[in-house]
Amino acid sequence: MGTTRGGGENARVETESERHGDEPHRGDLGSRLNWLRAGVLGANDGIISTAGLVVGVAGASADRTVILAAGIAGLVAGSLSMAGGEYVSVSTQRDTERAALAKEARELREMPEAEERELAEIYHDKGLSPDLAKQVARELTENDALQAHAEAELQIDPDNLTSPMQAARASFVAFAVGAVIPLAAIALPPVGARVWTCVVAVALGLALTGTVSARLGKAPIGQAIARNVLVGALAMVVTYYVGVLFGVTVG
Template identity: 75%
Template sequence: MAHPEPHGDLSGRLNWLRAGVLGANDGIVSTAGLVVGVAGASTDRTAILAAGVAGLVAGSLSMAGGEYVSVSTQRDTERAAIELEERELRDMPEEEERELAGIYQDRGLSPELAAQVARELTAKDALRAHAEAELQIDPDHLTSPWQAAWASLISFAVGALVPLLAIVLPPTSWRVWTCAVAVVVGLVLTGWISARLGSGSAGRAVRRNVVVGSLTMLVTYYVGVLFGVTLG
């Protein structure tokens, strides 16, 4: 018999871990593209640092705001679904119990056992039984927009520090290459973590991350070189 996915604390941890990994990955790629592009146009350390810090702050706030809005919408949808389930349980409890039994019967239980399971779960906690079986929602552990927002903000900032520090600390001749190496290492790490969280292929995730990040740096660097030459 297929079981609903686990919720509660595990769901909350996965929520902020997902937001954190995505935020770190975006911080690495977008900030690397920004500072490498500026480095292609100018060797002024202050200009590169200012652009990088501005990108870090703007990106962190943007990621946090976007994640908050997105997860808030999801939470509102979950609440609306639970409220509807509460009304249905109040207005037509017999029909809802039969519906719950039908769900377990569809999952492989015999009609008699499905009816018994539905009856016992309804007697213990009808709302939880229906929310978990029908909606795959734990009514006591809804997704947290603040948790996701803070995870995105902090992780973006941490990810953005990788290319920012790697390009402003070394000597001028080493900046771009040092930044490129640091970014590749960071993208390998975030790709591996995202694959583990999603039970996917680590090799595919790492290759995708590294290719996208490398292309971003390559394109933005030569855009910077073009503007640097033109403006010079």
């Protein structure tokens, strides 16, 4: 049912589609949340791994150039590794989705009646009456059979398959952004303040990523922050003393 906007002669009826036209569909929203969650996790990995690396090097050497070189190398290597891993993983997922869609298209050509009955059973299992489930299955099949069966049976949108390049780019950028935090925090301050500045910056960065990931997953924020910061602190403590030990041994 529409609602009226404005007044007088210029008033018009606003339809449901107009009021909700800009709202994301459930599938689109879920996809965006997954990408955002992956970005947060990539940034989290960038913070922790780079922090462990530069703090470990700082434990072995006070040379700013050495620390900066190691941090930049870790940033580049980690970003490329994340991007490459994500590209391979999502490419495999996309190949699997395409194979499933090809199989479904073949079944629709070879046994359309059986596939329509299967679609009706799916909607009946979701709570529709048998007659209504058959009617829905028939109308959806007549409109776009592959789309209807792919979404109901496979939970795949044929028009919105996962993109390996998009995943790789997102992972590369997320890791690099996270890695910049400990890299800048340990490279810019004077020698005596480097490690503690890095510790504080990393703790704040991990608290932020922990908060965002908890909100996305509707989990307790305090636990997520504590877990994140604890893991980061453990990584820095271990690598710092490994660096100290290495520096003493080599020196």
